[in-house]
Ligand code: SF4
């Protein structure tokens with residue numbers, strides 16, 4: 086059966102305009118009644134990666150979230166907004182993120198709840214492939230339905246972060262780092278992300294692509310006007326369409342590749358029904374997305390004996406920019422294999438320990454971490 090992906094247009098974070106676009110998108114996929122029941126307790130899983138102002142385009146915009154939460158609340162559901170941002174998962178950290186991202190103000194004196202339950206729950210899900218036993222935020226167990234509310238952004242490790250990757254935030258706090266550590270390979274990690282999404286089982290997915298992020302996403306890139314509000318019954322199919330809108334080949338997105346490999350999305354994409362606008366109507370040109378080529382992608386392209394030997398010369402690596410660094414140590418705390426030490430107030434990485442997860446870049450508040458891709462890798466990949 087085809088999965089509907091609805092595309093509508095909105096170019097500014099005005100409550101009325103965002104709400105109108107969301108309502109159009111919801112109508113295009115047949116309304117809420119097929120997915121939600123009156124009286125449901127619904128979790129809106131935001132992308133609240135870190136303390137960032139809404140205009141920095143790192144997090145789901147509070148106006149987008151407010152308009153959606155109001156629509157669902159008025160439908161008769163009770164709504165809780167939740168995420169486990171990068172770093173520790175505790176009440177103080179959540180409060181800081183809600184405040185910085187504009188959620189504290191947006192939901193003050195409303196019936197919409199901001200989640201402060203930071204307890205964990207272990208679940209077993211036989212539908213998952215790579216990780217069947219998953220530790221999730223307990224708040225997810227206390228709701229009837231989950232909805233993914235993601236931000237359209239690039240990602241240094243996954244190329245693109247959308248509705249599927251957004252569900253990784255249902256894993257509490259520093260447990261996320263353990264997954265990085267256990268699955269350093271990009272495609273294994275993507276497979277795990279598909280498992281986490283299967284487990285969270287969002288009944289609907291929304292993407293804030295009004296202003297997205299290009300370049301060094303998910304936090305150090307540049308905001309770019311896209312004008313897209315995307316609604317779908319499937320996070321997997323939504324990501325195919327969203328990446329296509331910004332000119333990224335969906336086959337190059339590891340989570341999409343894994344969704345196809347598992348038969349969730351059909352290889353020829355004939356199971357997608359786009360309703361509303363056409364993907365090329367947004368006119369996004371020259372969108373900058375990161376290269377995620379790695380030694381893994383060279384398999385079969387260079388003699389096997391050379392793969393290991395070339396590895397250290399070819400693998401993209403994090404580089405710390407002294408002029409931007411303020412010595413806060415966030416990168417050290419975020420590093421799953423503890424490959425970073427602070428030399429005085431400046432980070433230093435042991436590259437033989439580094440698993441290239443780029444969490445340091447993701448969580449640096451000053452855009453002081455760059456991913457340098459060796460010229461030799463770029464040259465070989467082009468061969
Ligand atoms: S997180 Fe960024 S600013 Fe903070 S120490 Fe690391 S590189 Fe420097």
Ligand code: SF4
Pocket residue numbers: 403416419420421422423424425434438439440441442443444445446
């Ligand atoms: S140094 Fe950065 S890229 Fe390397 S393992 Fe640590 S967080 Fe990941």
